[in-house]
Amino acid sequence: MTRFRAESETERRALFTDAITAHRARDSPFCTFEVETEDPTWIQVGEDVLNLDCTDEELDRLESLLNGFxxxxIEELIRPxxxxxxxxxxQAYADEERLGGFVERCFRTVYGQPAEYVVWASEV
Known part of the structure; x- marks a missing residue:
């Protein structure tokens, strides 16, 4: 994997797919995607599990998004x-491309990121 930053939707989806593919090929514990903002928004993918933090409003949007997938x-909710x-x-039983598409939809729909947001694959 040679690129770790993307800003257009096409580039982001390719980055998500490539990073998840690399994560699985390397058998690493997880890969992490972070939005380039002052208040970091992140999503982790580990095998067939996605991990993310949500406010109550974001959780409502996530549950609505999941209706289409x-x-x-949802495997577990932890409220410290x-x-x-x-x-x-x-829990997500899907190939890398479908996972990448879901991650993009999460950042846009759940977290309300604009069309031109910048994301980093910070851990693979």
């Missing part, structure tokens, strides 16, 4: 007492 389902939000683990 039958191979994806000392945090303002929920850690969500999503």
């Amino acid at each position: 039958s191979a994806f389902s 007492e000392d945090a303002d939000g929920t850690n969500v683990r999503i």
Whole structure:
């Protein structure tokens, strides 16, 4: 894998797919995607599980998004007492391209990122 930053939707989807493919080929514990903002927004992919943090409003949007992805389902919700939000683990039985598409939709729909947002594959 030679690129770790993307800003157009086409580039981001390719980055997500390539990073997930590299993660699986390397048998690494997970890969992490972070949006280039002051308040880092991130999504981790490990094998067939996605991990992300959500506010209550973001969780509502995530649950709505999941209605369109039958191979994806919430596996676990963790609500730490000392945090303002929920850690969500999503079971996803899908190929790398479908996972990449879902990650893009999460950043856009759940987190409300603009069309030109910049993302980094910070861990693969």
